[in-house]
Amino acid sequence: MLIARLQKTLSGKYIRNVGWMASAEIANRLIRLASTVILARMFSPQDYGLMAIIYTICDFFQVFTLKGGVGAKIIQADEQDVKTICNTAYWLNWITCGSLFIIQCLVAFLLPYFSQDQTLTLPLFAVAFTYLAYPLFVTHLTLIERENRFKATATCNVVIAIVSSIITATFALLGMGIWAIIWPMLLTAPIWIIITWKYHPWRPPLRFTLERWREILGFSGNLLINDLLNRVRLNIDYLIVGKYLGIETLGLYYFAFNAGSGITNSILYTFMLPLFPYICEVKNNYAQFKERYFGSLRRTSAILIPIILLQASLSPIYVPIIFGEKWIPAIPVLILVCLSNIPKIYSWASYLLLNAVDKTRISLMIDSTFTLIFIISIVLLVNKGIFWVAFVVLFSNLALAAFVPWINKFAFGKIKNLK
Template sequence: MVINRLKQILSGAYLRNVGWMAGAEIANRLIRLSSTVILARMFSPQDYGLMAVIYTLSDFFQVFTLRGGIGSKIIQADERDLNAICNTAYWLNWIVCGSLFTIQCAIAVLLPYFSADSHITLPLCLLALTYLIYPLFVIHLILLERENQFKAVAICNVIISLVSNALTATFVLLGMGIWAIVWAMLLSAPVWIILTRKFHPWRPTRRFSLERWPEVLGFGSNLLINDLLTKVRANVDYLIVGKYLGVEALGMYYFAFNGGSGITLSILNTFMSPLYPHICAAKNNYEQFKQRYFRSLKKVSIVLVPLVLLQSFLAPLYVPIIFGERWIPAIPVLILICLSVIPGIYSWAASLLLNAVNKTRISLYISMTSTTIFIISILAVVQNGIVWVAATVLVNSLLASSVAIFWTHRFALRKQNFLSSIETTQSIK
């Protein structure tokens, strides 16, 4: 009976999509393992610190490429509005990404005036070119997710990972240092264009058009700010650690994230990517919507919680063996960061729930509050060392998940609120 019940829980369209994403993530992790081990053994903590600066800035700017807020609008849109919204999003993306290119180059040029290390100025300028590639594939990728073509998305992810990590490992072994990261990111980006255009037939209009921009930006602005705040929470501790404890401490801290939550968060993403389109498809049926949400959340918990606990328990064994003894001091930080993924499951799911019922403003308010508390608490403990910072990350994650469980679920899934949100959306249209 227990086996049959488990089979029933782990079945359905949602899990098929998760299956494709999970398969891709397993393949990605196997591919990345070699380059991760090579980086850990050939990069010093200071090299890791410079890599953290590059990845942090790149990750922060990617929020503005419209995959988040505008992407959610494309997934949620009615079929009759889809083409106009996609064309508007495409041209908006060119405006935004062109601006990002200019801003990152300006930051790179000004960086030496605020930091003693000027080694990353040219790498950051070169990486800014990747923003001019995003508009050529992002809409195609979002449409694949909207249509639940996660098999195609999974194939794209695996091929990109194979190309990027093969280039990284090769360049590192050739002794290129931090430039190995830069060239791998830059040379692998155009592969997205080839793959996404192969899997989806959509093509933008040749005529510049912002026909539906008030509707698109009206929906996406709250989500964009929310995504921006999420990136701030994900990266501000790196900046604070680097500022107050130095580049070497930042390298140790960044390794702990990369070796801890980097693995589990990528697995969590395989569940969350299909969740939003899965529940949005039932947004006109309250009972089905609620059932899909809780069943999906249960499946995520069954798979991910034991996995996170296992990884945390085994960290003292696998870190020195796989990555080298130099990273042993980072093990307590790695364990704390890894455990913070568990409450993060419910915070992320609650945010998607609010977006699905058009309560993006509430999601934004929650994000603003949690980000403010997070920054203040990190600043309060950073002088005590990176273990205290990691413990603070875990405590903040627990607080955020408490809000998600005890307030967001009650508000967003109350039938009266749900029906009123649907009526509001229909009246706007």
Template sequence: MSFRAIVTQLKTLDSPFARNVGWLGGSGAVIRVSRLITTIILARFLSPHDYGLAAVVLTTNEFIRVFARNGIGIRLIQVEEKQLENLAQSAYWLNWAIFIGLFAIQCLTAFPIAWFYRDNNLIVPICGMAFNLLLLPLGMVQAALIQREGRFKAIALTDMLQVCTDNILSAVFAIAGLGMWALVLPKMLVAPIWVYGILKNHSWRPKGQFTTARWGELMRFGRSVLGAELLNTLRANLDYLIVGRFLSIEALGLYYFAFNAGFGVSFGIISSIKSALLPHLCDARSNLVQFRWRYQSSLKTIALVIIPLVLLQSFLAPFYVPLIFGQKWMVAVPILILICLSAIPRPFADSASQLLLAVDKPEIDLVWNLLFTGLFAIGLFIGVHWQSVGVAMAVLLTHCLFLPLFAVWATRYVFKRQKLDQKC
């Protein structure tokens, strides 16, 4: 495709979606630059063992935080306007009940995790990270309402401020010689920034007393969404668990570095696309032509952004890794390239999942995630026999083989069903 054709294609893309992705992607770019600088500093001052310990702490926290993506926010985005206020009140109190429970679970989980990895130094940081969970309910409803209104600029700027502050503190703490804590402590300190930013950008506040009304409705809708998110998080961290347990903490540190240095750039853009796509599609559900056009335009945006970026980064990896991060990380380059290439099919499958959510079919997405997680786990357990490179190869092959099949099937299913519904 010529440069002129690419420019023409970009001009025809749907502007609201492109604008929202632009805000999220722009803030993500700033975040990635700050993270790149931080990663360079961390690579100079931290050992693979430090990286490995931090990976265990952050992975444990991520497994618990997945319950923040429990479908309650998606329900608030989807629900009709006349039901929104009552549902928001119920969602606020339900979130408090959920996150108080999660706080207790994470603290208790610290002890078996330390036993599993044979290192009691993991207990204190895992428990410390749990305190962040008690702040999230303050802004969860408002964050969903901001997305419902399509004001992704507010979300983008809040995320940028929080994560950039996190990255700066990590660099400072690494230079100060804090080791593993250079990655963990900043995340504990910057959590209030997100709460402040979200509350400042939306006027909604809870009214009245504690209520359990409509909790059942929220949990029934959210269970399939939460199930899919749990499986997504399991897949996102299963390779860490396997490398850390069956190889070594040092091998995990090397793998964790390669994953973040390779996939980190693409992950920010993929997350931006996923966040912006659902409200973009929901707004056009009643018009099949507009609904299809928005989805297809979104896929074009994804292809034009992700594919060239990933290929360029993969090609340049052998040159920039030793130059920027240091010669000691050169051994991670093959892992980095394989993980980086696995980013290409991910946003297309994520878009298909958002398409299913937009037409109220979260249970189908859950079934798919169950199937793919099983296939992914089998691939990882086979790949670990060839050390970290084998695990990375398993990540690439499973994503390239199965995600495109799901994306094609889900797209055909939704639009065939929508067409039949309109005829009826």
């Protein structure tokens, strides 16, 4: 009985897709471990603080590349509409990414006028060029995910991880400082284009078109704002910690997130990425839709929660051994960061559920409220230290997860009424 149940749990398209992504993520993490250890030992907390600022700025800008919102529309669209939506999405991405390139270049150029530190000017200017690569592979990657061909996605991730880690480790050992994380961003962009074009036959339209752009942006607009709010919650604490506690303390805080949430978040992403196309595939069948959603969530919880608890409990042992004793003060923060990923499983899945039933406005309202509360809470507690900032992160994820039962009831009620 136990063996039969285990076989059932590990079977099916969703788990196969998760298997490909998990295999890629395991390989990814093993490959990146060497470069992560090298950075932890070669970088000072000051360097980690600068790295946090660069990644934070890039993370905000990448929201507007339309991968999330327009990509979700491509996955959710009916088959007869896919070609039109892809063609329009391609040109929308060029308009958006070209604007992002110009804006970030201006930010990099004007930064010295507002700060005496010019360390970030050239790196930000260099990273801006990566936005010009997005339109050339984002649509291909989304179509691959729509078709549940996550073997191709996994291949992309592994190849990028290998190349990026080699470049990072090499440049860090050569003493190139913050440029050890900049050059991988630039040099791996063409690899995304080559691999995604190989795995999907779709080709960009030669004729400029924005057909049905209102419909596309109407669907993706709420998702884009929602994604932006999510990025604010994920990154605003870095900016507040850096401003009030200094770059060195920010380095400790960012290390805790990078070593803690970086691992568990990547595993969570492995499960959440295949979930949306998996449930959208049967959105017109209430019974299958419900079974796929809750079945996938049970399997995800059974696998992910023990991993998160294990990492959190072992962090006092592996952090000083692997990364060095200078990072011991970051361990309490790392534990809270790990634990915050448990409620995120359910809130993230519920948002995908709302997207699948075309109710993105609800997730936007919830996110708007909690983002405001999150920012106010961090500002009030930041002077007490980074442990309390991490506690706010954990509490905010628990609060968001409290809405999950209501969201599930609402979304499945909508699907049932459409039968």
